[in-house]
Amino acid sequence: MSFRISVSGAAAEAVRTAVPALVDDLVASGITALDPALWGPAAEDEASKRLGWTESVVVSRPLLPEILALRDELRAQGVTHIALAGMGGSSLAPEVITRTAGVELTVLDATDPGQVLAALTDRLAQTALVVSSKSGSTVETDSQRRVFERAFEAAGIDPVERIIIVTDPGSPLEASAHEAGYRVFNADPNIGGRYSALTAFGLVPSGLAGVDIAELLDEAESISLALAIDSPDNPGLVLGAAIAATSPRRDKLAIVADGTHIVGFPDWAEQLIAESTGKNSTGILPVVLGTNAPELTENLADLQVLRVVDDAGVHIFGDHGGRDEIRVSGTLGAAFLVWEYATVVAGRLLGINPFDQPDVESAKVATRGLLDARPEPEPAAFISDGIEVRGTPHVIGAASDLASAVDALLEELGPDGYVSIQAYVDRLALPELEQTRDLVAALCHRPVTFGWGPRFLHSTGQFHKGGPATGVFLQILATPAEDLDIPDRPFTFGQLIQAQASGDASVLAEHGRPVLTLTLTQPASNLTVLFDALR
Incomplete structure (x- = not known):
């Protein structure tokens, strides 16, 4: 088979519990037949225009x-x-x-x-x-x-x-x-x-x-029939149930590339899952992790671990040595199609419409408003070693330096919460900023996501506003060494990325989410200070 999946622990129990009903309800063949009624009346109009991917x-x-x-x-x-x-x-x-x-x-x-x-x-x-x-x-x-x-x-x-x-x-x-x-x-x-x-x-x-x-396309076609059949072995049904039907629900999904030939797959899956499921105050939050990420040894009750490997075994599900995780393997074309099926199956299990993204537009509207008005930047609450510090009142109120501001943000983190780090910077010049993810995870003992801005706004940005109100948000900005104008537009790229960060921060604040914004005025020299504060 061009795609294999094995599940154990809570995921295996979810498959045993949920898949028989999905088979009885003819969900797989219904998806393939473009049935828009599978996600309820409220989603039917949108679903009728969004099933062409099958x-x-x-x-x-x-x-x-x-x-x-x-x-x-x-x-x-x-x-x-x-x-x-x-x-x-x-x-x-x-x-x-x-x-x-x-x-x-x-x-x-x-x-x-x-x-x-x-x-x-x-x-x-x-x-x-x-x-x-x-x-x-x-x-x-x-x-x-x-x-x-x-x-x-x-x-x-x-x-x-x-x-x-x-x-x-x-x-x-x-x-x-x-x-x-x-x-x-x-x-x-x-x-x-x-x-x-x-x-x-x-x-x-x-x-x-x-x-x-x-x-x-050949790789995708090779799995098409298996995905269309209402069978307990259907990998789309199995994966959808494993990620969305655990009881109690594990609403964070750690996606770990662990020896797979597919490069960067978790980043693609992150958008698919987060933007499709993160709405109506529910959803599954994908957390892209390396093999040595702190979360993998924390035994977090709300974190389901999924490993993308090159051999997930031949069984659809089983115990596999006591691991409590999901393992998937296969060709890239097959993986694309299986994950798309699994995501809409997860949407049905969660009771949401997996085809809309109602909260993505709010950040775009806020950005456009800032670009039209181009107000003076909000003054920093304070500057710590060349890093400008801003944030929502509860975060900034008790902070006097960088470390205390970070502490104040993490104090807002509940027992079922997560941290979202958002780096609105030149990631070619500052790739090491991605190391902040593991540092913060080790500090807070909770799942931490990392996104390059504004790219994540088209991905996990939907979950941040539409999913459970459990996130706290760390924005990292950098003063560009050189700006670039945009032909026939009244704003520059520097003004655009600033407006995108500020616009999203304002929408998060309106939704009651804690936000801490750090602006590196001298990025190369500020990194050491930032890393020290996060340790």
């Missing part, structure tokens, strides 16, 4: 000759480097696909001016840019396209020869792209962004970069 293998096959022909055409023109401007589902799947295949793709899902400049100055003469956006109105992607257009023109390169658009038919981006003369690939409009891995959004950038995308 047919993505068949729908996407006709795209392959066009993608491969364009790849050959670009290579003949001396294009050896593909960059991708996209956010969330438009970037996470191509990143996993290309990294797993060992193929280079520059993924630009950032608004930090330093990171955008790095992409603009990386082999521009040999670069083609894929611009991916379902709606075409995504502010990050629109801004990235504008600066690339300007850079190509300044280098004497016709942007029409170097920019490829992936979007939904009828979107504003499709209309403007056709008007400009760009090559356009349409995706199925009946597929939400986070379910789009096997559509044009996943295939166009990956195929142009050099991945064997026909093989990827």
